Amino acid sequence: MHALTRDQDPAQQPDFLIVGGGTAGAVLAARLSESGRHSVMLVEAGVDTLPESTPADIRDTFPSSTLNPAYFWPGLEATIVAGERPRPFPQARIMGGGSSIMGMFALRGLPSDFSRWAESGASGWSWDEAVRFYRKIENDPSRADNHEGTSPIRRMPAQEWPPFVSAMRDAARAQGFAYVPDINEMPGDGFFAMPSSRDADTRSTSAGCYLTSEARRRKNLTIVANTHVTRLIFDGRKVVGVESRHDGSVCTIFARRVIVSAGAIHSPALLLRSGVGPAQELREAGIEPVIDRSGVGRNLQNHSYLFFALTLPRGKRLASHLRRFVVAGLRASSKLPDCPDGDLLLFTLGRVSPRGFGTDVAMVGSALYSPFSKGFVKLASNDPLANPRVDFRMLDDPRDAPRVVQGARLAEQLLRQSGVAACYSEAFLLPAGMAVNQFNRPGLAGTALAAGARVALNAPGPMRRFAVRRAFGTGRPLSERHGSAGITDDEILSALAPMGHPVGTCAMGDLGDAKAVVDTRYRVIGLENLYVVDASVMPVIPSANTNLPTLMVAEHAAEKVLESVR
């Protein structure tokens, strides 16, 4: 690994400079340097994680790294619903990006997702095309024809599930949802063990799976960490390098081509700051436009979710030695007019904390997986180090709120079923923001809170219910909420939170579409030698958590980029 403290010699410029060593950036760095024909420099704002010394919280198969503030962009916030105040919105700043801190759900999405990409102008995309690249990535030994790709994927065997999950599977079956052994190979509605990006004892990160010791030994690959790229440098409409900051010093790095892989929030922010975006908006921010591209920062999409928390009695919990998080999922279709099938996803978490009380509570999440609402990323100021303004507008499209309510009602219905209710003590609708994270604070305060939580969660009924309501700010448990005292639609909608799945802000599309930012070869339309490759290029959000789809896009992009420089 290198540190940059002075301007780089232009004669040493790499063929490819990749901005951001996240989920996509790590794949590109590995694939573009593989043949030895191209020199590649990868520049990441966060710290590096070397294969031999990756921190234990990143390796953990329970997502402990999600709780480590050192791995996130400080101060980043987002507005969830129009008119609300912004709330913290965590995005990774660490080698491996989101793959190093995520919840490890590993879903491919649905065939209709990729048809919609093609329909929106990203021609060439189809389910078959996506599967070609998914097979390169997935190492899923539960399959007879496992292709032994780069990234291990595992599921929890049903014998290890906490009893409420098995009871939910049975309750779902009674409602017509079949059990699907491999939801990625057989996408559709049904109950399934959640594929997870890990092997038995280690999380699969893009850094670990692609920036291997072997890749790092390549003479043509340079990895630079702790270095924030603040601006792209242009000569006319040709990008010639970037300006970066490391430990307070400002350096210029020249490159033949620049690939922006800074994620769906920071990629558009970097383009905007460099004069690539809606010209009028840029001028208002005091930035001289290099090109007028109205789509930069627009088309922001994300999944929304809410949680029911379950207190579990002894004997009904996940075995405490299992470092696991997500257990199983249920995909369902709202069947509301104009809405695609498979638009709702329920998921079950068996452990909510790495600490002792972590298996005393479980969660059932309900998420909208094909939202129509769109928001935006804009510059909040032209200070190169300032976070951008993120506004999701999650309920702007009238088709979204009814489906959020429908998903939550499906979860509530399953939780009220007698076989499921026999497996927990109480179930509560959690207010937005997963208050359980308060008990996951680092340091002594967190340890003390967690110890208190353990005592409260194992106390007799009335004390436990009181403690849970005080600690999580929940309303009364489901068992006490019937008829006019039941959960209201307003309560459901105000429990809504954004997942960490922003996409769409540098959308791929047709050359003639003013809203498109990159063409089908990931080149920024109207500029030379500049590419964007990450979750921001997805024109429509897939019906899946976005890490596996981003890996897939990056593998696809590596092939396209190499074709274009042959």
Ligand SMILES: Cc1cc2nc3c(=O)[nH]c(=O)nc-3n(C[C@H](O)[C@H](O)[C@H](O)COP(=O)(O)OP(=O)(O)OC[C@H]3O[C@@H](n4cnc5c(N)ncnc54)[C@H](O)[C@@H]3O)c2cc1C
């Ligand atoms: C809390 C959380 C939980 C998640 N859980 C799941 C899950 O369970 N399953 C799933 O499939 N997906 C999950 N995701 C989503 C998934 O992680 C992302 O979709 C994926 O990582 C996106 O990849 P990316 O390459 O677009 O961006 P990122 O992985 O975010 O990578 C961008 C990288 O660029 C770097 N960077 C940004 N700006 C600059 C700059 N100016 N200079 C230098 N470097 C820069 C960042 O530090 C970062 O490392 C989760 C995300 C979050 C935040």
